[in-house]
Amino acid sequence: MTADFIPYARPDLDEDDLAAVLAVLRTPMLTQGPAVPAFERGVADRVGARFAVAVSSATAALHLACLAAGLGPGDRLWTSANSFAASANCGLYCGAEVDFVDVARDTLCMDPGALAAKLEAAEREGRLPKVVIPVHFAGHACDMEAIGRLADRYGFAVVEDASHALGSLRDGRPVGACDRSAMCVFSFHAVKLVASAEGGMVTTNDPALAARLARLRTHGITRDPAEMEGPSPGDWYYEQVELGFNYRLTDVQAALGASQLRRLDAFVARRNHLVRRYDFLLAGLPLSWPRRDPRVLSAFHLHVVRLDPGRDRAAVFRAMRAAGIGVNVHYLPIHLHPHYRRLGFRPGLCPEAEAYYEAALTLPLHTRLTEGDQDRVVAALAEALR
Ligand SMILES: *Cc1c(COP(=O)(O)O)cnc(C)c1O
Numbered sequence: 102m103t104a105d106f107i108p109y110a111r112p113d114l115d116e117d118d119l120a121a122v123l124a125v126l127r128t129p130m131l132t133q134g135p136a137v138p139a140f141e142r143g144v145a146d147r148v149g150a151r152f153a154v155a156v157s158s159a160t161a162a163l164h165l166a167c168l169a170a171g172l173g174p175g176d177r178l179w180t181s182a183n184s185f186a187a188s189a190n191c192g193l194y195c196g197a198e199v200d201f202v203d204v205a206r207d208t209l210c211m212d213p214g215a216l217a218a219k220l221e222a223a224e225r226e227g228r229l230p231k232v233v234i235p236v237h238f239a240g241h242a243c244d245m246e247a248i249g250r251l252a253d254r255y256g257f258a259v260v261e262d263a264s265h266a267l268g269s270l271r272d273g274r275p276v277g278a279c280d281r282s283a284m285c286v287f288s289f290h291a292v293k294l295v296a297s298a299e300g301g302m303v304t305t306n307d308p309a310l311a312a313r314l315a316r317l318r319t320h321g322i323t324r325d326p327a328e329m330e331g332p333s334p335g336d337w338y339y340e341q342v343e344l345g346f347n348y349r350l351t352d353v354q355a356a357l358g359a360s361q362l363r364r365l366d367a368f369v370a371r372r373n374h375l376v377r378r379y380d381f382l383l384a385g386l387p388l389s390w391p392r393r394d395p396r397v398l399s400a401f402h403l404h405v406v407r408l409d410p411g412r413d414r415a416a417v418f419r420a421m422r423a424a425g426i427g428v429n430v431h432y433l434p435i436h437l438h439p440h441y442r443r444l445g446f447r448p449g450l451c452p453e454a455e456a457y458y459e460a461a462l463t464l465p466l467h468t469r470l471t472e473g474d475q476d477r478v479v480a481a482l483a484e485a486l487r
Pocket of ligand 1 (some may be wrong): 157158159160161184185187188236262264265287288289290299300301
């Protein structure tokens with residue numbers, strides 16, 4: 102890695118962020134102090150949800166959301182093939198069966214048409230899913246209206262994986278408001294839109310789900326007499342009423358997340374500026390990108406392009422890395438990972454996600470990317486595609 106290597110993503114911390122972290126480190130409450138509920142309130146208010154429950158990662162958030170939705174052995178979870186493995190692993194953690202829905206070619210998000218067809222077949226076979234997890238890929242807000250109508254018709258719970266979409270809007274409504282879902286999950290991993298180093302959150306409008314998530318993140322322990330089996334003998338007393346985990350976020354992480362959240366609008370604006378500039382600079386090269394839907398304001402966690410047919414993606418990738426450009430590929434469809442192949446999945450299950458993967462390239466996009474960096478990325482790509 103040379104000094105002028107341009108990474109595909111990087112965190113953007115300012116002096117206020119550092120001060121917020123240091124302030125927590127000076128207090129006795131490194132965890133389970135006031136910073137976590139403050140961060141939860143900040144995210145809930147920002148996305149317009151009643152409740153937010155902070156956890157140690159989006160992976161933990163997906164796991165708890167599935168448990169809170171009642172997912173268990175004998176149940177089925179469906180998610181988008183074009184995602185990070187965590188979108189599906191949460192189903193396996195619960196002992197459920199996992200299956201995959203293909204994406205739409207123009208959005209790379211779960212295709213409501215493919216979902217409808219798969220549900221029709223599953224209903225005939227008595228194999229309907231209990232939970233469906235659409236993924237707002239790269240920041241593009243999925244068609245939750247269509248998915249929500251199918252949820253009403255077939256009775257599954259919708260959990261949104263919004264790890265890429267904090268700050269995204271669809272028809273003016275923020276992702277995370279849970280207008281058409283039971284719960285919505287965010288990630289604050291260092292490369293995501295807002296960083297807490299590691300961290301995740303579940304938003305919901307359902308008080309019972311929020312209480313259950315909060316209990317499951319801390320061993321299934323409650324201090325609320327109303328949740329106990331019998332009367333509480335005193336204030337020291339707590340009970341473990343179910344099997345939970347230690348999935349807590351620390352106050353150190355929450356303070357960083359809350360401080361970063363204040364700059365979310367600026368982050369999203371900067372990313373949109375750079376994407377518009379990419380669209381202009383890349384026009385004419387033998388590649389395409391997802392449709393820019395006027396109903397969607399994307400937070401643009403990623404900038405993905407698709408090389409035209411006949412182009413050698415591996416060669417372009419190597420040339421870009423050799424030129425010091427941190428390109429990446431998102432994603433190998435989840436069902437093609439060896440762990441999932443061993444469960445019986447084969448190529449051909451999700452043709453659109455598979456075809457996209459073969460031609461996919463993620464270009465650097467982050468808030469500290471300069472226009473000069475961007476010019477270098479485009480020049481290197483034009484050279485690699487000559
Ligand atoms: C990053 C990511 C996750 C996992 O997030 P962590 O906070 O790292 O656990 C899940 N789903 C998607 C789509 C992601 O991009």
